[in-house]
Amino acid sequence: MNKPRQITTLRAVAVISSTIIGVGILSFPRYMTEAGNTSAPFVALSGVLISFIIYWLLVSLCQRFPQETLFVFSRRLIGRPLAAVFTLAIMLLFIVLTGLTVRQFGDVATTVLYKKTPIEATIFLMLLISLLSSRRNVLKFSYIHSFYLPLIVGSILVTILISLKNVDMLNLQPVLMAPGVKFWNGARQATYLFQSSFVVVLLIPLMEKPNHAVRAGAWAIFMSGAVYVLIVIASVGMFGAEETKLLIYPTLEMARSAAFGEGFLERLDAIFIIIWVISVFTTIYTTYYISAYLLHKLLRLRDQRMASSVLLPVMFILAMLPSNVFETYRWSLHLGNAGMIMMLGYSLLLWTVYLIRRHGKKVPS
Numbered sequence: 001m002n003k004p005r006q007i008t009t010l011r012a013v014a015v016i017s018s019t020i021i022g023v024g025i026l027s028f029p030r031y032m033t034e035a036g037n038t039s040a041p042f043v044a045l046s047g048v049l050i051s052f053i054i055y056w057l058l059v060s061l062c063q064r065f066p067q068e069t070l071f072v073f074s075r076r077l078i079g080r081p082l083a084a085v086f087t088l089a090i091m092l093l094f095i096v097l098t099g100l101t102v103r104q105f106g107d108v109a110t111t112v113l114y115k116k117t118p119i120e121a122t123i124f125l126m127l128l129i130s131l132l133s134s135r136r137n138v139l140k141f142s143y144i145h146s147f148y149l150p151l152i153v154g155s156i157l158v159t160i161l162i163s164l165k166n167v168d169m170l171n172l173q174p175v176l177m178a179p180g181v182k183f184w185n186g187a188r189q190a191t192y193l194f195q196s197s198f199v200v201v202l203l204i205p206l207m208e209k210p211n212h213a214v215r216a217g218a219w220a221i222f223m224s225g226a227v228y229v230l231i232v233i234a235s236v237g238m239f240g241a242e243e244t245k246l247l248i249y250p251t252l253e254m255a256r257s258a259a260f261g262e263g264f265l266e267r268l269d270a271i272f273i274i275i276w277v278i279s280v281f282t283t284i285y286t287t288y289y290i291s292a293y294l295l296h297k298l299l300r301l302r303d304q305r306m307a308s309s310v311l312l313p314v315m316f317i318l319a320m321l322p323s324n325v326f327e328t329y330r331w332s333l334h335l336g337n338a339g340m341i342m343m344l345g346y347s348l349l350l351w352t353v354y355l356i357r358r359h360g361k362k363v364p365s
Contacts, residue, residue, distance in 0.1 A: 007142050009212040012203050014146040015286070016220035019196045021152055021227060022283030023104045025276065028193070028228055029235035029250040035186020037241045039177045041232050046183075047190020048225030054340070055197050055217045057347040061354060062201055066210035070201040071297055077353045084298065086346055090198075091294035093339050095311065097195075098287040099318025100332050102126050105280045107325045112252065112273060123319050127312050129281065130288040134308040138202055141289055148282055153227065155275040159268050160230045163258040167237030192336030193228070194221060195343065199286050202293060288315070 029040065036043035058070075065073040074083040106123040114122060133144065177183075200217055204210045235250040238257060244250050255272035292308035301307055322328040 007206045009216045011142045012216040013220045014149040016197050017224050018145045018149045018282040019286040020224040021279045023280045024193045026249040026251045029232045032232050033241050033244040035182050043186040044229045044232050046187035051191045051194035052221045059213045094287050094291045099315045103319040130285050131312050134289045134292045135305045152279045163234045171240040195339045
């Protein structure tokens with residue numbers, strides 16, 4: 001691969017970060033509180049650490065082959081047939097993930113924003129925007145993420161900081177409880193929000209410094225993780241653990257309760273929901289892009305324009321399959337479990353074969 005390396009480490013951080021911060025930000029505090037009560041921030045933090053370990057396993061191997069994507073060098077490690085099977089499985093994972101993510105967006109949008117708009121219209125419009133954006137190359141893909149990231153992170157942090165003045169520290173006590181099965185189940189669920197960091201495997205061959213891919217992921221995962229942890233702290237601190245469990249979208253309620261000055265900035269939820277829509281787009285854009293990229297590689301198409309067009313009706317049908325928001329959440333949990341097992345298992349398999357062949361001097365390091 002002799003493509004010019006134009007993606008900087010900072011831009012890679014932007015792509016990963018804006019992908020991670022997405023649709024789950026509204027209900028995330030509720031799930032963490034259900035798992036850990038007042039220890040919810042530590043549940044979220046544990047999920048961040050686990051996510052980085054899984055990320056490191058995959059990306060540290062990709063750095064051994066800086067000129068190629070995962071889907072190219074895996075053929076030499078485990079053979080074309082098996083590599084094609086795993087590529088197909090990953091593609092299906094991201095296709096379903098895109099469908100479920102856009103369905104979650106539709107559920108929230110028709111509940112909070114467009115109450116008289118059919119959910120089908122909201123979902124189709126988001127998929128159409130993602131389709132049109134996915135027809136561009138990886139470099140332009142990274143530019144879009146770099147443009148939106150400061151707006152997303154900056155606006156969310158401002159909302160959180162304004163909300164922190166309403167936090168009652170008693171609501172956060174006891175700070176740490178004995179970790180049990182529910183605690184670690186919650187930490188595992190938190191990792192599902194970070195699975196789209198897989199997008200880095202498309203960026204490494206185009207990065208100016210591919211040996212900085214782990215560093216870029218560390219910055220992105222821990223920055224995004226800090227945003228999620230702060231949201232949990234602010235939500236639990238404002239409402240208490242028991243009330244947070246009863247709120248469908250605790251983060252949105254937190255934004256509604258935030259105010260700055262005497263009437264200067266009140267009801268930040270209107271601004272916050274706009275930023276949330278943008279953050280959802282960057283997440284769906286990435287999962288859609290990965291799906292189209294993998295389909296065009298599997299079918300050996302000239303580019304991914306045709307692949308991205310073919311995927312839209314498939315993703316739309318998948319988005320409309322769940323009968324309600326609870327079924328969507330249940331499917332998302334099953335998909336998250338499957339994704340975690342696949343990413344971790346595939347990374348360990350490739351590492352094992354790589355180390356065996358390197359010991360036998362068959363694969364250059």
